[in-house]
Amino acid sequence: MYQYDEIDQKIIDERVAQFRDQTRRFFDGSLSEEAFRPLRLMNGLYIQRQAPMLRIAIPYGLLSSAQLRMLAHVSRKYDKSYAHFTTRQNIQLNWINLEDVPDILADLATVQMHAIQSSGNCIRNTTSDHLAGICEGENDDPRIYGEIIRQWSTFHPEFAFLPRKFKIAVSAAKEDRAATQLHDVGLYVVKNEAGETGFEVLAGGGLGRTPMIGQTIRPFLEKRHLLSYLEAILRVYNLHGRRDNKYKARIKILLKETGKDELTRQIEKEWARIRERLILSDEEIARVRARFTLPGYDDTADDGAAALAQQRHDNPAFDAWVTHNTVAHKIKGYRAVFVSLKAPGIAPGDITDRQMEAVADLADRYSYGELRVSHTQNLVLADVKKSDLFPLWEALTEQGLARANIGKATDMICCPGLEFCSLANASSIPIADAIYSRLDDMDYLYDLGELRLNISGCMNGCGHHTVGHIGILGVDKKGEEWYQITLGGSSAAQAALGERLGPSVAKEEVADVIEILLKTYTELRTENESFLDTVQRTGIAPFQEKVYANH
Template sequence: MYQYNEVDQKLVDERVEQFRDQTRRFLAGELSEDDFLALRLMNGLYVQRHAPMLRVAGPYNMYNSAQFRKLAHIARTYDKGYAHFTTRTNLQFNWPKLEEVPDILAELATVQMHSIQTSGNCIRNTTTDQFAGVIAEEVEDSRPYCEIIRQWSSLHPEFAYLPRKFKIAISAAPDDRAATQVHDIGLHIIKNEAGEVGFEVIVGGGLGRTPMIGKQINPFLAKEDLLSYLEAIIRVYNMNGRRDNKYKARIKILVQAMGIDKFREEVEAEWAHIRDTDLKLPQEEIDRVKAFFKPFDYDESAAQDNSLEAKLAEDEAFNTWYERNTVAHKVDGYRIAYVSLKPYLKPAGDITADQLDLVADLADRYSFGEIRATHNQNLVLADVKKADLYAVWQVLAEAGLARPNMGTITDMTVCPGGDFCALANARTIGVADQINEKFESLDYLHDLGELKLNMSGCMNACSHHHVGHIGILGVDKKGEEWYQITLGGDDGSDAALGKVIGRAVASDQVANTLEKVVEVYVEKRLEGERFIDTFHRIGMAPFKEYVYAPAN
């Protein structure tokens, strides 16, 4: 994991004091609401329905145990005892007092954390695969390149006020777990025919009011050209993106308006001016950053320990968790373990201060002190010995963090919705509870297999409802909350936007409607076929016909 140097720490410390003065001047009436708006957004501070909301950066999904303990302390001291993980692997505090936010930022700085560029029209937190560095099938660990992008983009003077927010994601494995194709820029680490490692570059993806899948702008970019090419793309966007209408300001709108060929031509022309400048990325710098992410000192004897098999055979509940909530590790004798933030009838992505401390303790004892967040609001302990999995599971189960539902319909990605967000048209937490109650049976749940369900409370699509196998969007109809359902979306390697099944349904009918959708799947699926595969094979018509069939 990257460690700050003196320059990094000084930058973050000075930023805290700068914002402390800005906050003091605003509270004293020396700064207007409009003047303070841009300043607070650049420091991750929003005004929500009930209180300010502070978003803390989780660069490329990574946290360490000291940071989790600090987050737990902040949750207890400045908030209501809990926090919330987002789809950009950041963490949010929903109840801080405005006058105490500078103190929170100062606390964060002591453990190399901050809220810089977690909001505002700038380059946001770069995200990646939660399994980066620990899975066998990846081309190369993506995290060093995320860190290189973070250092380049942090407080970039030219890109502080882009037409709109800007998001980058990187994937290095055949299975895209970073949703790269629905980002402003998606980077795929690949090998060309000569065996050289570089990047396929995707541009113009995004969700929100105008969802789009990104388009390939460069099939193979050399590593040394990474920063100059990114800079060229964002310069073209910065110069040509719309600023007169925030709904048409994202790069996806510009790419659509220009066409990918014309946009590529503009980028190539800009790139020609800057390609051979100090933006060129030398191998020595890549190696320097890679050194922060070198493999841990794994225990070679772990592969000879066969105690896991006995535990799996004697404890059915543990076996279920192992099958659903752990993943193969590239080092023999180790396993990747999920920490579920989708407990029954609790808001998705929420975690209490006590749970933060508990996960920190588990990380220290069993996973080299590191924790990762996923873009669908769970956590990962990436380096657990197989022999330690039973002990880890016992602790997680006792703390309500071991629900064995990863990748199922109840592993929902859900924004806080109208219960918290001032932008939301509808609530989501109660509807999620309704769905949990409907699909509570583990036998039924696991029989359904992989099924991604995403629910957003408004068109901003913070929970990526467009790319859920089943997507749910809360809409307002004359002051009443209704829910629009889409089918067929996907955020993986075969990214696709879901299609609306039909008219919206009332809030108390969402779970019943999903049950009908699932019944069609169960009836029509072939052996071993996932929901999304069945949908692609039979299309929308059978689902629509059954869901909206007249009641007998």
């Protein structure tokens, strides 16, 4: 993984000292709340419903075991001994004291972590595929370009006060695991007819009040022009993006109001003016690539295949975990292992300090000291030998982290909702728990197959409800919590927005409605047909009929 050089570390240390002074001046009254607000947002600090919340950046979702141990330490010392992983490969502390934030940032800086630009109207943390570098069929390792973008965008003086936040994702595999089409800019690493590697550039994706799928504005961009083209996009957006209405300030609205062809023309015009001033050289790509060294894989790792087969035969629970929580690795004898953060009674994405320390130890023992954060709020140990799967499963089971439900209905994406967020209209976590209680039969869960169920507590869509196979959105009706249901969304390669099922339902009815939807699916599906495929084939009418039959 990328390691800071002397310049990187100096920049982070200086920012910690700067924010410590800004916080001191805020408390002694020499810095007003209005003046302090943009400064704290630049350092990932929000004021939420219950307490300040600090969002810590995890660039392209990659963590070392030392960094995870530090996160455990700060959650225990400064918070309530747990933290929350988000859909954008960040981690949040929800119960901190404002006066402790400079000390938290100083602790994080010792392990090359920070909260810079994880909030505010700037270029946010660049996200990527959580299986980057280990999956078959990649055109390149997208994390390399995520790191290059991170270095270019951090403290970029021109883009510190954009019309609105700006999110970039990079993916390089056929299967899109980074929701690339749902970002302000999405970058697919592709090859042209000559076999040259470059980027398909998308713009205008996003969720929230006006969800949109990103559109291709340049089918192929040479690698050398990556940063100049991003700069051209951001310059056009910064100049023309709306600042009179924060709900219409994202680049997706600019694209819709301007039109893709005209916006692309403006970007290309600006790019032609600046592109020779900002060249991404082969030498710079090679320099960053050299920081992403492969582990010393064991050539004999596949020797334990027979033992693994016997372990799976003898232990059905272990067999289910291997089937549902591990995926293929491009190196023979290895698997990538998902650590599920989705269990009954636990907010999706939450993890305790002790669990973090345990996973850090397991990463050292079984996965070369590294792990990843997935877009779906789980963790990944990317480089596990097949012969180590059984002891790893036993250790995760002891920590309550071996729930064999990855990609299933209980592997929900869920925002913090009304319990924590000052923007929320309705609860999310209790809804997730109520649904979970209906799906505790694992055989039934596996029979349902792949099913993405996403929950948001407001229109901002942090739970990605609009792209869930089943989406649930909390709305306020005269002080009461109600929920809109959508069907047929997807954040995968063929991204789609869900279609609204019908009138919203009361809070106490949501779990019943989900149960009806799932039962209807099992009645309608053909052999081996997924929930999403069934909805796309039948439309939502059969589901509407069942849900609203008694209304």
